[in-house]
Amino acid sequence: MASISVTPFGPQHPSLLEPIHLKLKIEEEKVVGADIVIGYNHRGLERAMELDFKRDVFLSERVCGICSFHHSTTYVQAIEQMAGLQIPTRAKIIRTIMLELQRMTSHLLTLGHIAEVMGYENLFMQTWRERESVMSLIDRIAGNRVHYSMNTIGGIRKDIGYDNTKEIENTLDQLVPKLEVIRRVFARDSTFRKRTVGIGVLSRDAAVRYGAVGPTARASDVPYDVRLSSYAGYGVEGIRFRPIHREEGDCYARSMVRVEELFQSADLIQQSIGLLRDEPVAVPLKGNPVGEAFSRVEAPRGELFYYVKAKGEIRLDRVKIRTPTFVNVQCLNEMIPNCQLADVPVIAVSIDPCICCTDR
Amino acid sequence: MSMIPTVLKNLFSKPATRLYPSEPAPIPENERGRVVYDMSKCIFCGLCEKRCPTNAIMMDRQNKRQSVSRAKCIACGVCIESCPTDAIEMRPEYAPPSTAPEIHVYDAKLTPHQFTVASLPPFERAKAPKPEAFPEAQPVSKGEPEAQKPKPEISLDSPARSVMSSRVLTLFEDDTVKKAVQIMLANHVDGLPVVDINLKVLGIVTGTDIARDAGRGKEGILTFLFPRDAKKTDQDQEKRLRKTMDRPVYEVMSSPAITATEETPLSEIAAIMDKNRFNRVPILDDTGRLSGIVTRGDILRAIAKSIGQ
Numbered sequence: 001m002a003s004i005s006v007t008p009f010g011p012q013h014p015s016l017l018e019p020i021h022l023k024l025k026i027e028e029e030k031v032v033g034a035d036i037v038i039g040y041n042h043r044g045l046e047r048a049m050e051l052d053f054k055r056d057v058f059l060s061e062r063v064c065g066i067c068s069f070h071h072s073t074t075y076v077q078a079i080e081q082m083a084g085l086q087i088p089t090r091a092k093i094i095r096t097i098m099l100e101l102q103r104m105t106s107h108l109l110t111l112g113h114i115a116e117v118m119g120y121e122n123l124f125m126q127t128w129r130e131r132e133s134v135m136s137l138i139d140r141i142a143g144n145r146v147h148y149s150m151n152t153i154g155g156i157r158k159d160i161g162y163d164n165t166k167e168i169e170n171t172l173d174q175l176v177p178k179l180e181v182i183r184r185v186f187a188r189d190s191t192f193r194k195r196t197v198g199i200g201v202l203s204r205d206a207a208v209r210y211g212a213v214g215p216t217a218r219a220s221d222v223p224y225d226v227r228l229s230s231y232a233g234y235g236v237e238g239i240r241f242r243p244i245h246r247e248e249g250d251c252y253a254r255s256m257v258r259v260e261e262l263f264q265s266a267d268l269i270q271q272s273i274g275l276l277r278d279e280p281v282a283v284p285l286k287g288n289p290v291g292e293a294f295s296r297v298e299a300p301r302g303e304l305f306y307y308v309k310a311k312g313e314i315r316l317d318r319v320k321i322r323t324p325t326f327v328n329v330q331c332l333n334e335m336i337p338n339c340q341l342a343d344v345p346v347i348a349v350s351i352d353p354c355i356c357c358t359d360r
Numbered sequence: 361m362s363m364i365p366t367v368l369k370n371l372f373s374k375p376a377t378r379l380y381p382s383e384p385a386p387i388p389e390n391e392r393g394r395v396v397y398d399m400s401k402c403i404f405c406g407l408c409e410k411r412c413p414t415n416a417i418m419m420d421r422q423n424k425r426q427s428v429s430r431a432k433c434i435a436c437g438v439c440i441e442s443c444p445t446d447a448i449e450m451r452p453e454y455a456p457p458s459t460a461p462e463i464h465v466y467d468a469k470l471t472p473h474q475f476t477v478a479s480l481p482p483f484e485r486a487k488a489p490k491p492e493a494f495p496e497a498q499p500v501s502k503g504e505p506e507a508q509k510p511k512p513e514i515s516l517d518s519p520a521r522s523v524m525s526s527r528v529l530t531l532f533e534d535d536t537v538k539k540a541v542q543i544m545l546a547n548h549v550d551g552l553p554v555v556d557i558n559l560k561v562l563g564i565v566t567g568t569d570i571a572r573d574a575g576r577g578k579e580g581i582l583t584f585l586f587p588r589d590a591k592k593t594d595q596d597q598e599k600r601l602r603k604t605m606d607r608p609v610y611e612v613m614s615s616p617a618i619t620a621t622e623e624t625p626l627s628e629i630a631a632i633m634d635k636n637r638f639n640r641v642p643i644l645d646d647t648g649r650l651s652g653i654v655t656r657g658d659i660l661r662a663i664a665k666s667i668g669q
Contacts (some may be wrong), residue, residue, distance in 0.1 A: 017653065052413075054413075055413040057366070058413045058414075058434060058436050058438075059413070122363060122367065123363065126366060129376045132376075136388075139388055140388040140390070143390050143391050143392035143435075143450075144391070144392050144435070147434070147436075149392070149434075149435075149436045157437070157441070178411055181365075181366060184362050185362050185363050185366070188362045189362045279515075337512065345560075
């Protein structure tokens, strides 16, 4: 019987984009457990957001770079709810389009990242090449690749014109066949399957017990999606949508849920563009908000939650951000035991950890 | 195996990457690049300064200037929305890289959209940037002769402010002695004040301090200062010297430094120098921050001037 040794994984590790520390308990080659340490990226953003509720629209975008629009939408929705603003349908639909475009960039990033940590550099480059076309599309629409700055309290700051909608449709028409090729590789390639099938299994019970969200939960047969609660454009009549879920709960299922969601996003964008009507895109906010509100959005990694409490001043009383990775990272406790050391990077990346969000 | 068709296709197609920088990336028309002022339209209402989420805009109503701190600007476009006269626009272009945080000053005297660049030197970064501190913008018409200011008389009773040099080379406490020596040699100075991030003076490092540290032991100071005169420089001393070079300056500096204020008369500073055998005295402003330095040369110059008169 070999003794248990502790090997650190992170906070600086070639397979990780951001700092997270896993203390792996290893018995010979088998990992028997892990202690998770977070907090290397703490910036005190919740406190900083209490200073000025109008500036927070831009500050909330900077919580995270790969789901910036999701963060600002969630924050803005909370303030709108507090102020009782009814935002125009066109603004809601434009938000939906941008949210789904960002989900596509985020999922393509993660899929490439999973391929990269298992050493499949070729697939990684293919994925990121297709991501680039979405990124430059967003650049042309919003004026920036990462921070769109399109949200404002009461709607959208920048309308998308006829040219832009045409451009979105054209880009998607060209992109979807390329994504089909990528889906075939992810679904059938023997290299990819050998590294993912049956590895890092999260059972349905465990997913419910840990409160997993997003693709991590949906891959474990929990069909939970906040988009069903009809925020932004998802409640508008004419947008049909059904959560994608799988039953296996392993790394393969989590990757495939993301691959399928790429097509779902493309479909949702095409549905949304058909619903655009000529309307103003924003209503003005009068006075300072009072009271408290919470708002939820399905970010690429799962349910994103903002709680805001205001007292009728520029300053806010409290902003609480609960990010999807904060829950999902705990599921690693369930996935890692009884796997090989070489599989730990793949498992860790398969939950799509965004430490920037988690540590705030 | 399902990757093979893609691999073959990539083998015979153009590369997806761009040959940067010979082929620069295309910047879309409505890219949020940088904020540009048209100063002929600006009415100095102050809305852009007030609404900027990152306080990147500083307005100077008296001198009719607008300054944009490029490092702070997040290109959100709130200033453009708030401007009542459409004096601000966003241009799809990026600034070239720079070594210091750049501040672009738009002056009403210049042509619209033209700006001068003011960069803060590293030792002033800790101070809050104020528009008054910027260098004078070059006026377009150069014909006006500048009014001759009467030069103040300098005597030993005048305050330290009149002779001190306000551009001081400083060190942070965790800089190495090697860096201190390099700065001293490059700028022909013999002593450098050590400051913290708020420009509070912690101590002062001089050539003598370094020599004393390197020459500890039986050889003493003279051996280090005049190595040719010494009979032999043994390996121990070289080792010690190398060790000194890698030490942080706070281990070497004389601390606490004896300082004076801007109002202290020169005669008092001369007395401090004489009593302590100092060569230079750091001068602090009202808030206790380093604002200048007075050296023996400055005092001598003051004496020479007062005698000459």
